Amino acid sequence: MYPFFRSLLVGVSALLLSTGLAFASDVAVSNPKVRLMPGDIPSAGYFKLHNGTNETIKLVGARSDAFGMVHMHMSMKKDGMAHMKAVPEIDVAAGEDFEFAPSGYHLMLMKRSAPLKVGDDVVITLEFEGRDPMPVSFKVVSPAAM
Amino acid sequence: MSKLLFPLFVVMILAGCTGEDWRTQDVSDVLPPLDFKLVNENGNTVTEQDYAGKATLLFFGYTHCPDVCPTTLARLRAILQQLDGTLRDRVQVLFVSVDPKRDTPESLATYTDAFGPEFIGLTGSKAQIDDIANRYRVSYSYDEPDESGNYNVSHSSAVLAFDDQGHPTFMAIQSEPNEAVKADVAKLAKMVGQH
Numbered sequence: 001m002y003p004f005f006r007s008l009l010v011g012v013s014a015l016l017l018s019t020g021l022a023f024a025s026d027v028a029v030s031n032p033k034v035r036l037m038p039g040d041i042p043s044a045g046y047f048k049l050h051n052g053t054n055e056t057i058k059l060v061g062a063r064s065d066a067f068g069m070v071h072m073h074m075s076m077k078k079d080g081m082a083h084m085k086a087v088p089e090i091d092v093a094a095g096e097d098f099e100f101a102p103s104g105y106h107l108m109l110m111k112r113s114a115p116l117k118v119g120d121d122v123v124i125t126l127e128f129e130g131r132d133p134m135p136v137s138f139k140v141v142s143p144a145a146m
Numbered sequence: 147m148s149k150l151l152f153p154l155f156v157v158m159i160l161a162g163c164t165g166e167d168w169r170t171q172d173v174s175d176v177l178p179p180l181d182f183k184l185v186n187e188n189g190n191t192v193t194e195q196d197y198a199g200k201a202t203l204l205f206f207g208y209t210h211c212p213d214v215c216p217t218t219l220a221r222l223r224a225i226l227q228q229l230d231g232t233l234r235d236r237v238q239v240l241f242v243s244v245d246p247k248r249d250t251p252e253s254l255a256t257y258t259d260a261f262g263p264e265f266i267g268l269t270g271s272k273a274q275i276d277d278i279a280n281r282y283r284v285s286y287s288y289d290e291p292d293e294s295g296n297y298n299v300s301h302s303s304a305v306l307a308f309d310d311q312g313h314p315t316f317m318a319i320q321s322e323p324n325e326a327v328k329a330d331v332a333k334l335a336k337m338v339g340q341h
Contacts, residue, residue, distance in 0.1 A: 044212040082214040082303035102217040
C-alpha cells in the first residue's frame, strides 16, 4: 500500500538486525582505560573483553605505537605478598567476559614513546591467535581517578 | 573525693588511648613504634621524627609496579579526598621503596606527586630499607630480570597505620573493604593532637 514506507521499514529493520547481530556475534571491548603514570614509570591498561562469537578466542598479546613494550601481566597475592607474573595467553570461552582490572590482570605498558596526557586517547591493538588484530582506543586517565 | 577520682580518670583516659577499636586489623600490640632512617625525595636523610605530629599510613612498594601500588595509593587518595580538609591535613602517606636500585629520590617525587601532597616517597640504602622492612616484618624479593633487564619485585601489600606519636594502630590489607579503611583513617586523623 505504501511501498516506499514498507521498504524503508524493512530496510531499517534489516539494518537494526544486522548491527545487533554484528555486535552480538563479535568480540567487543568495553571501558578501555590506561592509567597513566608520570615519567618513565610503567603505566597499566585495563578493559573488559567480551567474546560474542560461538568459539573460544585466545588473546596472545597487545602492542601499541605509543609504548615500546606491552606485556600481559597478572598480579597475585601469596602469603600477604603482592607478586606479578607475565601471562603469555588468555582463553575466553564463547559468550564469556574477561576483565583486566586493578589488582588482577593488566596490560603493563613500558617504554612510552609518545607524549601522553590525561584525557588523550591511545590506540592499543589486541592480538589474537587465528583472528585479526583488534585496535582499541583507550582513554588515558589519571592514577588518582581509578 | 576529687583527689581520689582524678587518678582514676587519668587511668581511664590512658586506657582509652591504647585500647581503640579498629574495624581493620588491630596491630597496636604487635608492631613496634615508627622508627627509621631513610632518604627523602630531596635526597636528604630523614627519620621518623621528621614526620611526627601527623598520622602516618606506611606502605612498601616500588615505582615500576604498574598495578598493585598505584591501585593501593589511588585507594588511599580516594579515602583522603573524602575526609574534611582539616582531617586530611593530619594524615601523611609514606611510600617506602623496596627497589632503591631503580627508585631515585627524583623518580619517587614524580611518582608520589601523581597522587597528591599527602604522599611522600622514601628510599635509602639497601641496609636502611632492610632495617625498616625487618622492623615491620615486611618481606620483599626480586624476580629474575627479563631480556631487557626489567624485573618485578614481590612485596607485602598491607598499609600500616601509626598515630601522630608513631604508635602502631591498625593494618589494612588489600582485600579490606573501603568503608572499613575509611572509617579507621578518619578515626586516626581525629586522634591527632588528642594525647
